[in-house]
Amino acid sequence: MRIDIITLFPRMFDGPFRESIIARAIAAGIVEIHIHDLRGWATDRHRTVDDAPFGGGAGMVLKPEPLFAAIEQLRGENGHVILMTPQGQVFNQQLAADLATYNHLLFVCGHYEGVDERVREHAIDRELSIGDYVLSGGELPAMVVVDAVTRLLPGTLGSHLSTVEESHAGGLLEYPHYTRPRDFRGWRVPDILLSGNHAAIARWRHEQAVRRTLERRPDLTRKYLPHLLQEHKDGDEDAGATTTSGL
Numbered sequence: 001m002r003i004d005i006i007t008l009f010p011r012m013f014d015g016p017f018r019e020s021i022i023a024r025a026i027a028a029g030i031v032e033i034h035i036h037d038l039r040g041w042a043t044d045r046h047r048t049v050d051d052a053p054f055g056g057g058a059g060m061v062l063k064p065e066p067l068f069a070a071i072e073q074l075r076g077e078n079g080h081v082i083l084m085t086p087q088g089q090v091f092n093q094q095l096a097a098d099l100a101t102y103n104h105l106l107f108v109c110g111h112y113e114g115v116d117e118r119v120r121e122h123a124i125d126r127e128l129s130i131g132d133y134v135l136s137g138g139e140l141p142a143m144v145v146v147d148a149v150t151r152l153l154p155g156t157l158g159s160h161l162s163t164v165e166e167s168h169a170g171g172l173l174e175y176p177h178y179t180r181p182r183d184f185r186g187w188r189v190p191d192i193l194l195s196g197n198h199a200a201i202a203r204w205r206h207e208q209a210v211r212r213t214l215e216r217r218p219d220l221t222r223k224y225l226p227h228l229l230q231e232h233k234d235g236d237e238d239a240g241a242t243t244t245s246g247l
């Protein structure tokens, strides 16, 4: 996969993309990431890329000319252009899996008050938010999306199962993990994990995943796995217990 990122602050990407899994994916040729300074497409002596908003108000707006020039030069044949914005669709694991099927992603990072509306209307394929809060720029959001997508690319993680079993992959949060020592300050690893009975361990892990999703994120269960909710309610009713409120 090829990834291009248009930003006013290219150096922000130095750390996250030079470490750990993304760095390994780059070294292995699974992904190539190109960071572009938007000022490279400014045409005046001062390399201006922003201006005051028409109608007045606080802050500056990223001008359309440099952004259009950058996107048109970089998008190529089949580049999918993504604007990072708190007004976009909220990013999740399904969207990460969808983006992982593209050959070429091009991220546009806003700053200040954001980008001129004509960029959004005429140069962008998709708008993504990483959550309902406002950050200073689109750089951290772009890094979040690139990380989530890169780890799904075939070959990036050692085991394909890592991404199949983990939280959000199938609508469930993942089961708890333990490692040595077996007893830490009197808190013991569940016996089942030491039993060597792989079928029983798989059953226990699935039960744990269902339980913690119901407890922590009933909204996920409602959305992706409504049958689990019904089974949980039936089980509680059989046991004469009241169901968890709000489910």
Ligand SMILES: C[S@@+](CC[C@H](N)C(=O)[O-])C[C@H]1O[C@@H](n2cnc3c(N)ncnc32)[C@H](O)[C@@H]1O
Binding pocket: 083, 084, 085, 086, 087, 108, 109, 110, 111, 112, 113, 114, 115, 128, 129, 130, 131, 132, 133, 134, 135, 136, 137, 138, 139, 141
């Ligand atoms: C201060 S924000 C602009 C907010 C904009 N004035 C608004 O109210 O919608 C500057 C830039 O940060 C990025 N940004 C901020 N919060 C974000 C979020 N939750 N998800 C994705 N991008 C975000 C966007 O690229 C945005 O253009």
